[in-house]
Amino acid sequence: MAGEGFVRSRAKFGVGIGVIVAALAFLAWLGYGESKTYYHTIAEYQTLKGSARDHRMRISGTVAPGSIRHSSGRVEFVLEEEGKVLPVSYVGSDPLPDTFVDKSQALVEGRPSSDGKFVAEHVQAKCASKYEAAPGGDKPAATGTTQQSSM
DSSP: OHHHHHHHHHHHHHHHHHHHHHHHHHHHHHHHHHHOOEEEOHHHHHHOOGGGGGSOEEEEEEEOTTOOEEETTEEEEEEEETTEEEEEEEOOSSOOOTTOOTTOEEEEEEEEOTTSOEEEEEEEEEOGGGGSOOTTTTSOOOOSOOOOOOO
């Protein structure tokens, strides 16, 4: 009856492998659900209700002038977009980008808090004025003389 013991040990091994694979699949599914990030405008964000507000999300807008306030361990500011405003509290460990200033475009990633603020863990910023053409910069410079090549 040595064959019967072999079959039992293989069955136990197969069940063990099955449990491990099922556990890993479940953990992967949970990780995927947590890593999803939804993008919303400020207007869309303000209309979200119930469980839709529990998701991790990204929101973009313009940093309101004079709204940046540095506190201990956090930075508070306000994003504006199409007449809508969103108070944001940045609690991430990374330093804010150098381009994060008044009137810059910012993209925040995080979750809403119960007090109505958006708690950002990541902030990306772009200063729009830095990338605009200088006044008169789109015209070629005029020089007084033109030289032809004799080659």
